[in-house]
Amino acid sequence: MKRVSKQRQSGEARKMQLMVATLNSISKHGYLNSTINTISAESGLSRGLISHYFENKDDLLTYAHKYYLQNIDDFHRHVIVSIKTGHFTKLFYSACVPFLRDMGYQRIVIHYMSAAWIMPDVLKMHRDLWQRYRANVERRVASIARDRQMEIDVKMTATTLIQLVDGLWLGLTMEEVYTREDCCKIIRKWMCDQFGENPDDYPLVPTFDIENFETSAPLPPSG
Amino acid sequence: MKRVSKQRQSGEARKMQLMVATLNSISKHGYLNSTINTISAESGLSRGLISHYFENKDDLLTYAHKYYLQNIDDFHRHVIVSIKTGHFTKLFYSACVPFLRDMGYQRIVIHYMSAAWIMPDVLKMHRDLWQRYRANVERRVASIARDRQMEIDVKMTATTLIQLVDGLWLGLTMEEVYTREDCCKIIRKWMCDQFGENPDDYPLVPTFDIENFETSAPLPPSG
Amino acid sequence: MKRVSKQRQSGEARKMQLMVATLNSISKHGYLNSTINTISAESGLSRGLISHYFENKDDLLTYAHKYYLQNIDDFHRHVIVSIKTGHFTKLFYSACVPFLRDMGYQRIVIHYMSAAWIMPDVLKMHRDLWQRYRANVERRVASIARDRQMEIDVKMTATTLIQLVDGLWLGLTMEEVYTREDCCKIIRKWMCDQFGENPDDYPLVPTFDIENFETSAPLPPSG
Amino acid sequence: MKRVSKQRQSGEARKMQLMVATLNSISKHGYLNSTINTISAESGLSRGLISHYFENKDDLLTYAHKYYLQNIDDFHRHVIVSIKTGHFTKLFYSACVPFLRDMGYQRIVIHYMSAAWIMPDVLKMHRDLWQRYRANVERRVASIARDRQMEIDVKMTATTLIQLVDGLWLGLTMEEVYTREDCCKIIRKWMCDQFGENPDDYPLVPTFDIENFETSAPLPPSG
DNA sequence: GATGAATGAGGGTTCATTCAT
DNA sequence: AATGAATGAACCCTCATTCAT
Numbered sequence: 001m002k003r004v005s006k007q008r009q010s011g012e013a014r015k016m017q018l019m020v021a022t023l024n025s026i027s028k029h030g031y032l033n034s035t036i037n038t039i040s041a042e043s044g045l046s047r048g049l050i051s052h053y054f055e056n057k058d059d060l061l062t063y064a065h066k067y068y069l070q071n072i073d074d075f076h077r078h079v080i081v082s083i084k085t086g087h088f089t090k091l092f093y094s095a096c097v098p099f100l101r102d103m104g105y106q107r108i109v110i111h112y113m114s115a116a117w118i119m120p121d122v123l124k125m126h127r128d129l130w131q132r133y134r135a136n137v138e139r140r141v142a143s144i145a146r147d148r149q150m151e152i153d154v155k156m157t158a159t160t161l162i163q164l165v166d167g168l169w170l171g172l173t174m175e176e177v178y179t180r181e182d183c184c185k186i187i188r189k190w191m192c193d194q195f196g197e198n199p200d201d202y203p204l205v206p207t208f209d210i211e212n213f214e215t216s217a218p219l220p221p222s223g
Numbered sequence: 224m225k226r227v228s229k230q231r232q233s234g235e236a237r238k239m240q241l242m243v244a245t246l247n248s249i250s251k252h253g254y255l256n257s258t259i260n261t262i263s264a265e266s267g268l269s270r271g272l273i274s275h276y277f278e279n280k281d282d283l284l285t286y287a288h289k290y291y292l293q294n295i296d297d298f299h300r301h302v303i304v305s306i307k308t309g310h311f312t313k314l315f316y317s318a319c320v321p322f323l324r325d326m327g328y329q330r331i332v333i334h335y336m337s338a339a340w341i342m343p344d345v346l347k348m349h350r351d352l353w354q355r356y357r358a359n360v361e362r363r364v365a366s367i368a369r370d371r372q373m374e375i376d377v378k379m380t381a382t383t384l385i386q387l388v389d390g391l392w393l394g395l396t397m398e399e400v401y402t403r404e405d406c407c408k409i410i411r412k413w414m415c416d417q418f419g420e421n422p423d424d425y426p427l428v429p430t431f432d433i434e435n436f437e438t439s440a441p442l443p444p445s446g
Numbered sequence: 447m448k449r450v451s452k453q454r455q456s457g458e459a460r461k462m463q464l465m466v467a468t469l470n471s472i473s474k475h476g477y478l479n480s481t482i483n484t485i486s487a488e489s490g491l492s493r494g495l496i497s498h499y500f501e502n503k504d505d506l507l508t509y510a511h512k513y514y515l516q517n518i519d520d521f522h523r524h525v526i527v528s529i530k531t532g533h534f535t536k537l538f539y540s541a542c543v544p545f546l547r548d549m550g551y552q553r554i555v556i557h558y559m560s561a562a563w564i565m566p567d568v569l570k571m572h573r574d575l576w577q578r579y580r581a582n583v584e585r586r587v588a589s590i591a592r593d594r595q596m597e598i599d600v601k602m603t604a605t606t607l608i609q610l611v612d613g614l615w616l617g618l619t620m621e622e623v624y625t626r627e628d629c630c631k632i633i634r635k636w637m638c639d640q641f642g643e644n645p646d647d648y649p650l651v652p653t654f655d656i657e658n659f660e661t662s663a664p665l666p667p668s669g
Numbered sequence: 670m671k672r673v674s675k676q677r678q679s680g681e682a683r684k685m686q687l688m689v690a691t692l693n694s695i696s697k698h699g700y701l702n703s704t705i706n707t708i709s710a711e712s713g714l715s716r717g718l719i720s721h722y723f724e725n726k727d728d729l730l731t732y733a734h735k736y737y738l739q740n741i742d743d744f745h746r747h748v749i750v751s752i753k754t755g756h757f758t759k760l761f762y763s764a765c766v767p768f769l770r771d772m773g774y775q776r777i778v779i780h781y782m783s784a785a786w787i788m789p790d791v792l793k794m795h796r797d798l799w800q801r802y803r804a805n806v807e808r809r810v811a812s813i814a815r816d817r818q819m820e821i822d823v824k825m826t827a828t829t830l831i832q833l834v835d836g837l838w839l840g841l842t843m844e845e846v847y848t849r850e851d852c853c854k855i856i857r858k859w860m861c862d863q864f865g866e867n868p869d870d871y872p873l874v875p876t877f878d879i880e881n882f883e884t885s886a887p888l889p890p891s892g
Numbered sequence: 893g894a895t896g897a898a899t900g901a902g903g904g905t906t907c908a909t910t911c912a913t
Numbered sequence: 914a915a916t917g918a919a920t921g922a923a924c925c926c927t928c929a930t931t932c933a934t
Binding site: 258259260270271273274279280 | 906907908909910911
């Protein structure tokens with residue numbers, strides 16, 4: 001019984017390796033076809049190791065989702081803090097976050113939304129993130145309105161923006177007829193219409209470095 | 224186990240029975256937990272019958288989706304033809320189509336979007352429907368602009384509307400923090416902003432009979 | 447994908463087939479080495495069929511035990527009713543029941559006694575049978591004492607007999623240094639000592655047909 | 670997780686630690702549920718250490734049994750040498766050995782009897798001990814008969830005694846309806862009947878110190 | 893000597909599919 | 914046409930064993 005190379009690593013690194021492999025497997029083979037086997041193969045590790053680091057497959061899937069959301073969240077924070085100028089700009093690029101990078105992982109969110117209905121933890125995590133995001137946008141919309149002394153329905157405006165972004169993201173992911181640039185352009189248009197700004201004042205591509213940011217949940221560029 | 228009348232039925236009726244049972248099973252047990260068993264139980268028919276009428280499980284799932292989309296499409300057509308007044312109204316209610324009925328089947332679209340990535344036929348059907356819908360909306364936007372001699376970017380406007388609707392639908396389905404009424408209100412607001420109309424002129428609930436319409440793909444009200 | 451012969455049978459026959467195969471597998475490979483695979487192989491049926499007829503492996507093992515105990519019980523009853531003479535004779539052959547047949551299944555009882563500690567149902571069944579047996583013996587001992595107007599500690603006498611039988615059975619099963627005949631002889635000796643009978647009046651082998659009796663749980667002769 | 674002092678210990682001490690842990694694990698979790706993990710946990714040592722001191726799991730289980738039997742044997746010897754009076758008394762307490770202590774390890778004998786059929790070494794050890802015991806009893810029975818110039822079937826008498834003890838032990842272990850005292854009483858009754866002694870002359874609890882005796886295989890009191 | 897990360901064979905179970913009835 | 918018994922591949926998971934540290 002020949003055993004192959006056994007490079008050993010600390011727990012956290014292995015967990016990350018497995019979570020990334022999980023995301024890659026889902027992205028590559030789909031959710032339904034992602035099994036312990038495909039994930040192991042993707043990670044280059046043995047099947048048994050998954051049970052070593054995670055309670056079970058569901059646990060791994062849940063943590064992998066958490067990992068992915070963490071990356072999204074960290075990127076979002078990175079975008080926010082990278083912008084120095086004003087509330088409007090912050091909100092604009094914040095809204096464009098889903099379109100500023102292309103990592104090939106979009107569709108796993110679709111898969112997780114499907115799985116969420118039988119994995120309550122996944123659903124909760126998903127909703128928690130969106131809720132924080134929604135609150136964040138609402139606060140910024142309120143700030144802008146206050147700045148400009150506009151009387152608007154803050155909640156409705158925020159909801160419209162958020163769901164417009166979500167819809168654009170969904171279209172981008174499922175239809176592949178729009179480009180990420182189109183999405184940003186549409187968001188810019190809508191926001192400028194709302195707040196009486198000139199689109200040309202806001203470049204679609206932000207001036208700061210998009211790719212490099214600190215995160216405890218790094219992801220390889222492609223899926 | 225509702226085990227309906229066991230007398231022989233025509234093939235088409237049996238197929239419909241099975242497709243509806245499939246949609247119900249997915250809606251009830253989730254996609255991943257829907258098996259030949261749950262579908263058979265839901266239909267009140269025997270397990271073996273599925274292979275009798277469908278190539279295999281994937282085939283059944285694909286046709287079930289087609290069936291569902293047919294229902295959506297028929298309803299959409301019903302809404303359009305029920306409105307006699309003008310382009311704006313037609314577009315408005317047309318955009319509100321996803322929010323005019325609540326049949327408890329929204330989630331299955333999420334499930335199918337996930338499955339689409341390993342079932343090309345499903346993806347194609349999904350995209351075909353959306354494309355027709357998109358073209359439809361675009362045509363109407365162009366008509367309205369022509370009516371009012373407005374100079375607008377028709378494609379961008381149409382895309383914004385469509386994806387706003389999609390985003391609202393996604394939020395409604397996943398988050399359950401919005402109501403169907405909220406969604407219609409937001410659409411109305413956006414459209415009136417775009418075309419300089421007064422929201423109060425357009426009731427959220429259309430005046431024609433929503434429920435009763437002709438379709439070759441009828442669905443029971445709940446999932 | 448070639449599928450082999452599929453002779454179909456009614457549920458009960460298949461269940462019996464699987465339970466007997468289970469007993470044979472345990473008897474042949476031991477408890478620890480009896481798996482779904484060995485049981486399927488022993489039965490000549492497919493692995494999947496076990497789940498078709500039993501909840502799970504434990505369920506099968508439990509039912510197989512019940513089946514075996516049923517056979518023992520039926521045989522016991524057969525012995526009792528076959529004896530026409532008197533209380534003493536009835537008690538004697540009743541006590542000898544474990545030694546009147548050799549079916550090669552003795553050791554599975556050992557295996558089940560081990561398993562009983564993690565399968566409460568098995569323990570319960572085991573104890574229920576023994577309790578009934580114990581009560582039965584006690585009643586007969588009391589009858590004999592009454593017949594002969596002897597003043598004895600019925601409970602202690604019954605316990606002694608029962609556990610002597612158990613001990614002989616254990617020795618026969620584990621040590622294989624005694625014969626079944628030895629066991630009967632020892633029981634006869636003890637009983638005659640107790641009740642002042644002459645051993646020579648009671649043949650070791652009863653006069654009725656041992657093998658043929660009615661049972662709902664038939665077992666093939668060897669394990 | 671009692672994780673004792675981690676300083677290096679002699680091999681023999683570690684082995685004992687692991688064997689005792691094995692017996693405890695079996696006693697606590699049952700044979701089938703005793704794994705390398707439960708044994709390691711019980712011992713407070715690491716999983717890998719087992720392979721360090723034993724060939725494999727079976728090896729450990731076998732040695733653990735040997736260890737247990739050694740304890741039994743040493744206790745038996747202790748009882749014998751503690752009695753100064755006569756052959757009858759020696760035989761009586763010798764027969765009562767299984768009932769003089771309650772360490773909570775009875776069940777493991779059942780488990781090992783089950784395992785014996787797929788672990789020849791275990792079977793051999795079991796039989797060797799019983800054979801020596803049997804020979805011992807036989808010798809004593811012969812001595813008593815000689816003392817009293819009784820003409821009895823020594824072998825049959827010895828066998829009866831031994832298997833009565835075994836049967837009582839089995840009943841005590843599996844049924845838990847008898848007490849250890851009951852067992853001793855029954856043995857005393859049977860022996861006094863055989864050899865014409867008065868039970869009241871022999872106290873159930875011997876006068877010497879039961880617990881403290883020299884053994885190379887010490888066991889903690891509980892299981 | 894001591895650890896526990898890593899392996900992979902084999903366990904029980906599920907389930908789409910087949911096919912005799 | 915309709916059924917459900919029967920199959921076996923593939924699933925997730927457990928666990929004894931190995932071995933780098």
